[in-house]
Amino acid sequence: MADLGRPASKKSNAKEAKFLSRLVVAPDSNFRFSKRKPDQTFGWDKEGAAVELAELLARIDLLQQKLAAESRQSLLVVLQAIDASGKDGTLRGVFGPLSASGVQVSNFKAPTGAELSHDYLWRGHARTPATGEIAVWNRSHYEDVLIVRVKNLVPEERWRRRYRHIREFEQMLADEGTRIVKINLHISNEQQRARLQDRIDDPNKRWKFRVGDLEDRKLWPKFMKAYEVAINETSTERAPWYVVPAEHKWVRNLAVAHILHHALTEMDPQLPPDDPAMLGVVVE
Numbered sequence: 001m002a003d004l005g006r007p008a009s010k011k012s013n014a015k016e017a018k019f020l021s022r023l024v025v026a027p028d029s030n031f032r033f034s035k036r037k038p039d040q041t042f043g044w045d046k047e048g049a050a051v052e053l054a055e056l057l058a059r060i061d062l063l064q065q066k067l068a069a070e071s072r073q074s075l076l077v078v079l080q081a082i083d084a085s086g087k088d089g090t091l092r093g094v095f096g097p098l099s100a101s102g103v104q105v106s107n108f109k110a111p112t113g114a115e116l117s118h119d120y121l122w123r124g125h126a127r128t129p130a131t132g133e134i135a136v137w138n139r140s141h142y143e144d145v146l147i148v149r150v151k152n153l154v155p156e157e158r159w160r161r162r163y164r165h166i167r168e169f170e171q172m173l174a175d176e177g178t179r180i181v182k183i184n185l186h187i188s189n190e191q192q193r194a195r196l197q198d199r200i201d202d203p204n205k206r207w208k209f210r211v212g213d214l215e216d217r218k219l220w221p222k223f224m225k226a227y228e229v230a231i232n233e234t235s236t237e238r239a240p241w242y243v244v245p246a247e248h249k250w251v252r253n254l255a256v257a258h259i260l261h262h263a264l265t266e267m268d269p270q271l272p273p274d275d276p277a278m279l280g281v282v283v284e
């Protein structure tokens with residue numbers, strides 16, 4: 001195991017940045033799902049990936065503590081992907097091991113009550129991270145250009161304007177000190193079929209399944225198109241999208257951990273300076 005008390009070396013950070021260049025969607029790059037393989041393994045093997053994930057999580061844990069101690073910047077991680085793509089598993093496997101006091105997870109369901117009587121960005125804005133915190137959104141404001149577009153929940157002239165709203169909203173958050181990374185989990189149509197079937201067959205997973213999921217599944221091509229448009233319209237330098245191959249859960253978790261580690265490393269949070277009055281004090 002690597003020395004977990006120390007940050008990653010420059011060489012390993014450079015290697016990580018190179019790897020992430022394969023996942024990120026560059027602005028104006030005309031991203032298509034068909035150009036990426038959802039079962040990609042990058043030449044990793046499962047055992048090696050487990051060791052690397054443990055090392056990375058230890059480093060992320062340390063960076064998260066520094067972020068909290070510094071209390072000047074914040075990190076927003078948007079996890080936005082289709083049904084059964086592994087959002088909950090990613091939360092458990094990558095964010096679960098971190099300190100619950102510094103990581104706030106928000107789940108965005110179909111809006112109800114007060115959410116419906118406000119603009120669509122209101123509920124997300126209320127859950128943006130405070131300084132020193134990491135916020136993770138399990139689904140997000142992107143639903144308002146995804147399911148809303150696919151199911152015509154508002155007229156087209158309204159959802160068309162939202163890509164611009166979203167770019168500007170995220171730019172404002174970035175200007176005010178929030179780092180943003182957006183992660184899409186990529187699975188194939190067949191993989192979704194198999195996972196939904198498993199949810200029906202396994203009594204412990206049945207609670208995750210709604211009959212309405214079958215209706216959504218029939219709209220797969222429209223969802224894929226809506227995701228491609230949303231990703232292309234809103235992947236920016238300051239709020240990039242990463243498309244993560246998610247058919248192998250161990251690849252998915254390691255890739256997401258690298259995204260998180262890279263963002264925190266670039267944020268470079270610093271411990272506050274020592275209080276001179278404290279140095280050399282002996283506690284009796």
Ligand code: AMP
Nearest residue numbers: 083108109110111139140143144147148
């Ligand atoms: P789940 O994540 O499986 O618990 O499902 C949450 C459901 O809420 C999904 O079907 C989402 O598409 C839906 N949802 C989330 N946000 C919105 C929204 N703004 N408008 C309509 N449906 C939404």
Ligand code: MG
Nearest residue numbers: 083208210213
């Ligand atoms: Mg669901």
